[in-house]
Amino acid sequence: MTRLGVAGFGAFLMIFLIMTSPALADTETSSVPPVEEPKPVPRIAIVIDDLGHHQDHFAFADLELPVTLAIMPFTPKAEALAERASEHGHEVMIHMPMQPEHHDRQQQGELDRFDTKAQFIATLSAAFSRLPQARGLNNHQGSRLTAEQQPMQWLMQELAARQLYFLDSRTTTATVAEAQAIEAGLSSARRHVFLDNEPNPEAILLEWQRLITLAEQQGFAVAIGHPYPATLEFxxxxxxxxxxxxxxxxVYLSELLQTTK
Incomplete structure (x- = not known):
């Protein structure tokens, strides 16, 4: 074979090997379809506010559902209710009274804008001592106080020192509480739905459906309810x-916060 013939044969052989190489095989027929990650199940935390005034509130501690109980610290049944809740494995949080709008009188056991830092911390400390089981805190009322930056900074500093979370009940659109909690590095969340602004079965069901939609959209949602008979029955x-x-x-609120950081 001539030198030219040998060179031509070599070029042909190289082209043939390249074209038949497995690395260049049709990717459509050999590729494996990607495995889809399972979609996370939406998580919902239900918090029941305003607890501690009456004996019938103990029915919420007896629920078999994971419902977070927000107990007002200076109420007659607060300590006994927190103990019952803990015995049943439920999560407790402090439902802390705070100054509402159009209320300019100081009240004992309520955080308000007239407090010095020392007074503010003393009231908080009393609440913590009443409910040592608490994993976190949310505001009772507070449409005036949660819009005030300085006391919200004091609050978040105290919660951070105790490694507690914060839930902004959002009783006003002017609230700065959640922003201050985030700035302080706290585990925190906001209320998305009030289940029982209208405490009747039809209205509660509608709010539940709205809660589901929110949870599906963002992966989680927080609802607040109150100790009404209709809410308990629901x-x-x-x-x-x-x-x-x-x-x-x-889930309990602390569990939800672990997945939303």
């Missing part, structure tokens, strides 16, 4: 089946 009789039907996970 939690006892309807919520377990509804939660299973909607494929959502009911």
């Amino acid at each position: 939690l006892q009789t309807q919520l377990p089946a509804l939660a299973a039907q909607e494929s959502v996970q009911l």
